[in-house]
Amino acid sequence: MNLTRFAKARHATKSFDPARKIPAAVIDELKELIRFSPSSVNSQPWHFVVAQSDAARARVAKSMQPGYAYNEAKVTRASHVLVLCVRKDMDEAHLNAVLEQEAADGRFASDEAKTVQQNTRGFYVNLHRERDDLSAWMEKQAFLALGTLLIGASTLEIDACPMEGFDAKALDEELGLAERGLTSIVVVGLGYRSADDFNAKLPKSRLSAEAVFTELV
Amino acid sequence: MNLTRFAKARHATKSFDPARKIPAAVIDELKELIRFSPSSVNSQPWHFVVAQSDAARARVAKSMQPGYAYNEAKVTRASHVLVLCVRKDMDEAHLNAVLEQEAADGRFASDEAKTVQQNTRGFYVNLHRERDDLSAWMEKQAFLALGTLLIGASTLEIDACPMEGFDAKALDEELGLAERGLTSIVVVGLGYRSADDFNAKLPKSRLSAEAVFTELV
Numbered sequence: 256m257n258l259t260r261f262a263k264a265r266h267a268t269k270s271f272d273p274a275r276k277i278p279a280a281v282i283d284e285l286k287e288l289i290r291f292s293p294s295s296v297n298s299q300p301w302h303f304v305v306a307q308s309d310a311a312r313a314r315v316a317k318s319m320q321p322g323y324a325y326n327e328a329k330v331t332r333a334s335h336v337l338v339l340c341v342r343k344d345m346d347e348a349h350l351n352a353v354l355e356q357e358a359a360d361g362r363f364a365s366d367e368a369k370t371v372q373q374n375t376r377g378f379y380v381n382l383h384r385e386r387d388d389l390s391a392w393m394e395k396q397a398f399l400a401l402g403t404l405l406i407g408a409s410t411l412e413i414d415a416c417p418m419e420g421f422d423a424k425a426l427d428e429e430l431g432l433a434e435r436g437l438t439s440i441v442v443v444g445l446g447y448r449s450a451d452d453f454n455a456k457l458p459k460s461r462l463s464a465e466a467v468f469t470e471l472v
Numbered sequence: 473m474n475l476t477r478f479a480k481a482r483h484a485t486k487s488f489d490p491a492r493k494i495p496a497a498v499i500d501e502l503k504e505l506i507r508f509s510p511s512s513v514n515s516q517p518w519h520f521v522v523a524q525s526d527a528a529r530a531r532v533a534k535s536m537q538p539g540y541a542y543n544e545a546k547v548t549r550a551s552h553v554l555v556l557c558v559r560k561d562m563d564e565a566h567l568n569a570v571l572e573q574e575a576a577d578g579r580f581a582s583d584e585a586k587t588v589q590q591n592t593r594g595f596y597v598n599l600h601r602e603r604d605d606l607s608a609w610m611e612k613q614a615f616l617a618l619g620t621l622l623i624g625a626s627t628l629e630i631d632a633c634p635m636e637g638f639d640a641k642a643l644d645e646e647l648g649l650a651e652r653g654l655t656s657i658v659v660v661g662l663g664y665r666s667a668d669d670f671n672a673k674l675p676k677s678r679l680s681a682e683a684v685f686t687e688l689v
Contacts, residue, residue: 256473257501258624262508284474286685290678291479293622295636299679304686311688338688353679360677379636391608395615402619405510407475419512419596430688460577461507462516462570468503469521471528471555471647 258406263459265409268416271332272449281411282307282335285445288407289337292400296376299353300345300393301400302437304338304430312336315442318426326442329416334446338426339401340437341393345380394440401441408445414452416444475623480676482626485633488549489666498628499524499552502662505624506554509617513593516570517562517610518617519654521555521647529553532659535643543659546633551663555643556618557654558610562597611657618658625662631669633661 282305289303306312309331315338316330330336342349354373363369383392401417408415419441426432426439448455499522506520523529526548532555533547547553559566571590580586600609618634625632636658643649643656665672678684 256627257505258475258620258627259501259505259508262505262620265510267510284476286681288474288476288479290681290684291476291676292619293482293484293634295634297677299684302684302686304688306688308689314688352683356679357677361675362677388608391605391611394608395612398612398615399619399622402509402616403475403479403623405616406620406623410473410475417510417512458578459508460514460574460579462573464503464507466569467507467516467519469519471521471523471531472525 258410261406261409265405265415266454266457266459268414268444268446268448268452269329269454270449270452271329271334271414271416271444271446273332275334275447277334277413277446281413282445284411285404285407285413289400289404292403294396294399295392296379297353297357298345298376298380298393298396300342300349301397302340302342302435304340304432304439306336306338307334314429315426317429318421318423318442322422323418323420326418326420329418329444330442332446332449333416333444337404337443337445338430338439339397339441339443340432340439341390341397343390343433343436343438345389345393346436350376350380397440401443404443413445414448418442418444475627478623478626482622482632483671483674483676485631485661485663485665485669486546486671487666487669488546488551488631488633488661488663490549492551492664494551494630494663498630501628502621502624502630506617506621509620511613511616512609513596514570514574515562515593515597515610515613517559517566518614519557519559519652521557521649521656523553523555524551531646532643534646535638535640535659537639539639540635540637543635543637546635546661547659549663549666550633550661554621554660554662555647555656556614556658556660557649557656558607558614560607560650560653560655562606562610563653567593567597614657618660621660630662631665635659635661
């Protein structure tokens with residue numbers, strides 16, 4: 256099957272219908288899809304906060320004030336809101352948790368295979384630590400999950416609005432993320448567009464294939 | 473429809489069957505899917521180099537030597553290789569190209585709407601310029617495209633191996649990317665796994681839902 260028609264059909268929803276709620280089974284599917292997103296060396300440096308109730312979404316919406324007020328209604332009118340977070344550090348506890356999960360899932364036929372995996376992941380983590388871009392590297396992995404989420408929402412006929420416009424520091428404080436070693440990077444409104452969503456009526460625009468592809472000879 | 477089964481079925485292919493080639497129509501579908509990936513404020517700060525011939529893939533494979541020799545065969549044995557690149561700068565020429573494409577595609581009912589879009593995009597570009605994370609921001613957008621590509625390949629029954637392990641500076645030089653204002657960030661082998669791809673036989677592993685989700689009250 257082909258996802259291109261879903262990629263073309265989706266858009267960043269600018270106005271949600273607050274009366275329509277995503278069924279629990281559909282949210283569960285989206286969560287499972289995100290959880291199975293790929294990440295470099297299976298590092299999974301992410302965490303996802305799901306806000307469903309009016310009160311929970313209101314807590315997230317506070318981080319749109321004062322500088323990003325135009326994003327507030329996309330949180331308060333959405334059915335569900337997902338806050339994508341990354342770890343502040345790729346610490347030993349997390350690396351061990353991933354390794355032990357892989358062991359429990361049966362990926363290692365021998366202790367040697369387990370050590371190889373540990374060393375490979377450690378090599379890349381240290382490489383990014385030395386380059387001083389560990390945070391940026393972890394954020395990129397979360398964007399892999401975001402890409403998976405956005406196309407996945409489209410296939411489930413769910414509208415989405417990913418937002419980088421919010422006060423991350425304020426949201427981290429409101430949700431107690433900092434003390435959990437996490438920081439918020441993207442807020443995604445999920446639900447169903449309202450009749451007044453102007454973006455749904457506009458044609459999609461992308462640079463031409465000639466502009467974005469080079470065929471190497 | 474539901475992508476979760478594709479997310480669970482895919483894996484990072486460690487060994488490709490060099491005899492099997494992806495049909496041109498399938499590659500065209502993947503390219504169209506990537507081209508329609510979302511990006512923050514529709515910035516599309518990316519470029520994709522497609523290497524198909526043995527000679528073209530050999531040029532890409534050079535960047536795996538000497539430090540990442542274990543990735544070399546994933547390039548030389550793949551059917552196609554995609555090099556994901558980002559711009560070195562989000563300059564006025566690119567911003568204008570995106571704006572004029574949007575105008576040509578009919579997204580602006582008025583000059584005012586066009587100016588609003590130009591200002592919104594400019595605000596976020598300047599925000600990241602001030603934060604000194606413009607490159608990291610552009611790379612994150614490319615990872616949105618990578619997430620879309622990996623799940624999209626799975627739905628088309630194409631195996632993929634995304635690699636961050638290569639000498640980006642050497643590859644930029646080999647492909648003449650620097651003088652085009654681009655830099656390579658990920659190399660993706662695409663094709664069909666061979667019978668000796670050990671990773672295809674291992675169970676997939678992810679952290680538990682309890683570990684990666686918080687339900688906000």
